[in-house]
Structure formats: C-alpha cells, structure tokens
Amino acid sequence: MAVRTPRTRRPVPVHRRVWARLTRSPAFRTLGPFVPVVALWWILAESGLFPPAFFVGPDVVAAEFVEMVRKGVLPGYLSDSLERLVYGVGFGLLIGLPMGFLTAMSLRVRRALWPILLFFQAIADIAWLPIVIVWFGFSLTAVTFVIVYTIMFPLMLSVVSGVEQVPRELVRAARSLGAGRTRVFFEVVVPGALPSIATGIRTGLGYGWRALVAAEIIVGTSGIGFMMFDARRVGDVSQVFLGMIVLGVLWYMLDALILAPFEKATVERWGMVRSLEEGDR
Template sequence: MTTVSAKPVRTTARPPRPAPLWRRLVRTGTFRTLGPFVPVIALWWLVAALEVFPESFFVGPPEVVDKLGELLEKGILPGYLSDSLTRLGYGVGFGLLIGLPLGYAVAMLPRLRRFCWPILLFFQAIADIAWLPIVIVWFGFSLTSVTFVLVYTIVFPLMLSVVAGVEQVPRELIRAARSLGAGRWRVFLEVIVPGALPSVAGGIRTGLGYGWRALVAAEIIVGTSGVGFMMFDARRVGDISQVFLGMAVLGALWYALDALILAPFERATVERWGMVRRLEADG
C-alpha cells in the first residue's frame, strides 16, 4: 500500500491595494475641515450668478474677496478684529473670575443654592440684548457697556454647568476620600473640582459661544468699532459686500477658536478627568 504525500500548496499573498485617491483625500484633516464649506460656497456663488436677488441685496464670493483685500490693504479689518478680540478677552476674563467661584459656592452650599437657584433661572431666561437699553443709560457707548453684556452672557451658563458638574461627581469618591482622612477642603480640591471639570469645560465652551454672539449684537448697537460695528456701518452706506464679509469673518474666526482651542480643551479635560474613557466628538 502506497501513500501519496500531498504537496504543499504555495500561496502568494497579494499586497493590499492602496486606497483610492478620493478616499485618502476625504480622510485628510484639511478636507474634513474645509470640505463641508465647498457646497455652501458653490450654492452661494450659483445664487449670486443667477441673480436670484438684486446685486444691491446679494453679492457673490468674488465681491466679498475683493472687499477683504481692500479692507486688509487699508488696515480697517485688522483694527476692527483687534477691537472685537480685546472686548471678548475682557468679557471672558471677568466672566470666568465671577462665574467659576459663584458656581462652586452655589453647588457646595445647600442654603445658598436654595436661595440663588430661582434667581439663576430667572436671569438665565433674560436675553443679553434685552440689557442693552438700560446699559446704555448706565455706561453710555463705552467698553464697559459691551463688557457688562458679555459677562452677563457668560456667567449664568457657566454657573449652571459648574452646579451640574458637581452633582455628577460620584458620592462614593467623596466618601472614600473622607474615609481616608481627607478634610473638607482637600476633598473639594482633589475630588470635587477635578470631577466637575468636564462639565465646567463644556460650560466654558458654551458660554464663550453665547458671548461671541452677544459681542456682535452689542457692537452693532452700542459699539463704535469692531466687526459688528463694521457690518452695521456698511449697512448704513449700502455696502452689502462688507456685511457679507463681516459674517464670513465672524464665522471663520469662531470656527478657528473653537476647533483649535475650546474643543481640544474640552476633549482633553473629559479624557483626563471625566468618568468616561473617551469623548467621541469631531470638534
């Protein structure tokens, strides 16, 4: 009886096919950042080219780009941007200095919370722009008026976020820290503050978003410079391309600020201190 030995079959592994060019392009950070704006700009261009609206009411991207070059050459747009960012810096700084301590105080002191909670909800419901008439009477057309509106807009969402963050800290962690001999102040600094940071980071991001819109509204009504004032002044003289430019600058600047600073800060805070392993967000 003879046995036939099976010959080994040689298999040649095929090298993996490279991904198509369009798929590699879609995966790039540049495409994910700028790609969604391509159809928007194309639609804008098409509506302007078809003259759906009169040119005095609606202009296309080429006119806005020309206006951008003109204002950059004259130094007008950099000056207005500098004024707006300076006001935003003042508002954010004072808003954080006021909102964070008050938020933690309301969250940690039950009696203070019972007293202040209706007040927080009441003022949170009043829009920032509703304060502008009385603020003009109090402070006039000044930086103080704009700063007041910005601080008001940022403080209340931030305080509510701090309270929500403190409530989300597991009680087990607090009891464990106390059982190990940690005092009240140490529990606050090493357990409650880090545990509330994810919610606080989200509150800062939300508050700054509200503050950015409040800044534009305040500059339109009480400002004497800034991007909001530039848009309102352009409307007065009938320069619609400058109004479109102001809108584009505001959106692009906030998108850059959020994508480069606020979203990474929130994501890093949640991953470092949060009770979840990872924040699934694309900015």
C-alpha cells in the same frame, strides 16, 4: 483533491486611493464641507437671480477683504472685538466659576441664589442693552457688561451640574483616608466637575460671542458687529457678508484649537477615572 488557488486581490482604483488620502487630510476635512456651500453661493450670485445690491458673490467679498486689510480697517475692527471678548470672558470666568462652586457646595447659598439664577438666566442679554446704554453709554464697559452677563449664568449652571455628577463615594473615600475639605475640593470635586465646566465654558463663550456682535451693532462704535451695521446703513452688502464670514472663521478656530480640545481632554480624563473604578469592582 482539487487544490484551491489563492484569489488575487484586485488593485484599488486610482481615484479611490486619491479620495482616501484626501479624506485623511485634516485640511480636507476642515475645508471640504465648505466647497459645495461656496460653489452654491457663487452659482446663485452669477445666475442673476438676486440684484447685486442685495446679493454678491464670493469673488466680490474676497476683493473687499483684501481692500479692507490693505487699508487696515478690518484688522482694527477685529482687534477691538477681540479685546472686548477677552475682557468679557475674563470677568465672566472670574465671577461665574467661584459663584457656581459656592452655589453647588453650600445648601444655604443654593436655596438663596437658585431662584435668582433661574430668573436672570431667562432674561436675554439683548434685553439689557437699553438700560446698559443709560448706565454706561456707548463704551467698552457697556459691551463688557453684556458679555459677562451672557457667560456668567450658563457657566454657574454648568458648575452646579458638574459638582452634582461627582460620585459621592469618591468624596466619602477621600474623607475616610483623612483628606480635609480643601483637599477634597481641589482633588476630587474640581476634577470631577471639569467635564461639565468645560462644556459650560464652551457654551458660554458661544453665547458671549453672539452677544458681542449684538452689542457692537447697537452700542459699539467699532468692531466687526459695528462694521456690519454701518455697511448695512450705506448699502454695502459685501462688508456684511465679510463680517459674517470673519465671525464664523474666528469662532471655528477658537472652538477647534482651544475649546474642543480642552473639553475632550477633561471628558477623556474623567472617563479614564470611571473606567478604573469600574475595573476595580
């Protein structure tokens, strides 16, 4: 009877081990996809296919970034944009969340507000800018109004959708155990609707971020959107590219550090509750 000798495993090549380590690195997973984009951008700029007055490379934009930070222009514009975003998001949440729950929990309110909600949801935020300028002028209030309008209606729809997804058997079980309406609302309805609310907040903030830029281009006298529009007026495309990069980086950081973890945590928690219920059946 022949004795089978164990097969020796071949050593993993060095380049595969290095690649495996890189792909496990959070920095590589975040920045790696942008490497070919920046490389293609640099190649197009260096090829001379487009005139420098219309298309500049990443080196020119990086130099412009350093110069504007050194002069304090970019930090000032950035702080103005973030201040407007905070005001708009704050008021949008304060209005959208209570109105959403009121619409979802009361049949009479829903019948009265649902047609109005769908009507204004269909009107783009940019359509309000002409009348907003007439009402508030070129002020912080005008920009805040546009952001609140953009965030409020998607958030209300998400709250209504989230409340509708709460299993009715959980509400009936809580009431059968003696829980009052207030306790059922805070301990059953709100946690059950949180995944949809988190998605609505994430989506609404995305809309609000774009509305902020549009409002600053038309209404603002400062901010990243105003910087890009003013650069277009004087023909400085490097500042336009810089503004787009700053907007993308800021939203990526906000979404990756705050919004996505909040949405994931709420969805996972609700999934655990559902799994436990299914396991008890």
